[in-house]
Amino acid sequence: MLDNIEADFPEHTPRRPDAPKALAGIRVVDFSHFIAGPFATMILADMGAEVVKIEAPGRGDDLRRYPPVHPELKHGAPFVWTNRNKQSVALDLKSPEGVAVVRELIAIADVVVENFSTGVMDRFGLDYEACRKIKPDIIYCSVSAYGRDGAFADRLGFDPIAQVESGFVSMNGYADREGVRALSPVMDISTAMMACNAILGALVARERSGLGQAIEVSLFDNAVLMTGYATMQHLFTGANPQRHGNTSPDTCPSGVFQARDCAFYINCGNDKIFQRLMSQVVGRADLAAAEIYATGPDRIRRRDELFAILGDAFAQQPWAHWQTRMRAAGVPCGQVRTVGEAIRSPEARERGLVTRIPDDKLGWIPNVSLPIRYSQTPIVDPVAAPAVGQHTATVLRELLGYDGARLARLAAAGAFGADVAKPAEEAKT
CATH class of the missing domain: 3.30.1540.10 (formyl-coa transferase, domain 3)
Structure with a gap:
């Protein structure tokens, strides 16, 4: 694994040390997992926000186990791809002590992001109304499958389900066979972008009005948007889009051709x-x-x-x-390239899309950058995705002022999980 990283990819070029960060001073408490929520908060982190990722002790985000899992990192490539520049705090939200710690973090936060099943945050006592009592101007973003209210609020959803139910799959592939899903989690990624945009808009609105607000972004709603202008074409004509393979129904000649070599x-x-x-x-x-x-x-x-x-x-x-x-x-x-060819292409190298960054365990780890270029507030230098609970002690000390005795009491009460005697970093002091 990663044997050729030094030969294949250049070292990341650091940003100017004196350059400001677009979201400096913004703190995010992130309860999200899998892709749509974490990718949204990673964009915020790349822009300079401080993102505190709340994870279940021991197990952490389920995306950590998506393959291929590196044996030394104990998490896989998908998790690395969507969780850089975050601090991981491991807390048991089923314990009153763990929830009490989270409430203190929310009290000093600007944004809360969650994508649990509908009702989970309510059971923890961490729904929007509860968080607004803790921090009146909090911006609270919920990413859900079908919305937080209405007849379908209880439905679970993942990217492929959104692809098929939105009509997206019906548009893709060849006319003589069943439609095909996109292997890339396009609905998760685009939902993350929508959630990030919504949070940024809410931050601007709060700057003007002083008011926080609740935000809701639905995977299904976003998936319908991702069918593009096909929805409007259908409304104009009554016809559903037909599958055209690699050709275009709107322009010609557009499609794949074969040169002598590729x-x-x-x-x-x-x-x-x-x-x-x-x-x-x-x-x-x-x-x-x-x-x-x-x-x-x-x-x-x-x-x-x-x-x-x-x-x-x-x-x-x-x-x-x-x-x-x-x-x-x-x-x-x-x-027409493979993924491997694309990330090693002259265009990707010219744009610095894939680089290598330091990692405490492996020496180097690959990094895929955001497609955003700021002239005055460049994206922050990437820090590899954290281990579960890697920053628990540091965050609770530095942000909440906890001392060793209080950390020990919380550990004994089970706030850090039944099998965790103390936060990972506590042993260093």
């Missing part, structure tokens, strides 16, 4: 791009000017014959030849 995708989004493709790239100015190919609908009606012409031409030369010509002509194109 596959690539082109997307002719308008008539001018098509004309440049045919005249400057393929050398068929006659077809660029042909009336039968003049408009998008014309080309869609003749897709098969047009694809055959292009397929024959592209097979004559390698991808490097066609890429150079299409880039010069302004024709959008891209090589």
Whole structure:
């Protein structure tokens, strides 16, 4: 595991030490687990917020066990991907003492994020109304499957369920077979982005009004949005989107072609791009000017014959030849890559998308950066995802002023879990 990391990826380049952080001074108490909630709070952490992740003692976030799990880290790649720049505090929320500690943390927080099943936070006495009594201007974000109220509030949901129920799966794949889900958790990721946007908007609103508020983001609601403009097209026509494989129902030629050495995708989004493709790239100015190919609908009606012409031409030369010509002509194109090829590509290296960062156990660990570039408040330097409860003692000492005796009393009362005698870092003092 990770044997070639030093050869494959450059060391992360630190931000300017004097640069401010976009969310400096914002504290988040994060009860979320799996992907949608944690990815949202990771974005906030990358922007400079202090994120305190509350986890169950010992077990922690269930995402820790998603494969591949590194034997030394005791958690897997998905957890590493979505939990950097956080502090982990392990507390048993089934114990009154553990809940009491959490309430103290909420009292000094700006944001609470949770994505438990509906009713769980109420049972802990940590619902929005309870938290608002602790901190009147708290911003409280709930990420749920189908909302926190109404007939479907009790339903559990994961990314693939949202994909199928929203209609998203029905749109993807080939016409002669069943629709296919996206393997990437696109609904979780986009829901996380929505939740982060909502929290940022609420922070701006609080700055102006002094008022906190409750926020709700639903996986299903977001999944319907992720079907794109297909929903509006359906409302205009009454027709459901049909599966088109790698071609486009709206533009032509758009799809996968085979060069002499590999596959690539082109997307002719308008008539001018098509004309440049045919005249400057393929050398068929006659077809660029042909009336039968003049408009998008014309080309869609003749897709098969047009694809055959292009397929024959592209097979004559390698991808490097066609890429150079299409880039010069302004024709959008891209090589069909594996994930491994993509993260090692010249484009990814140029943008610094994947780097390596220090890790206490492994020496180095990979890091996939956010696609955000601030000129004045750069994203914070990444710190690897924490072990369960790694920061319990530090957070309770530094934020709440607990001393060793109080930590020992909490441990004895079971606040840190029945099998935990004291927080992990307590042994260091």
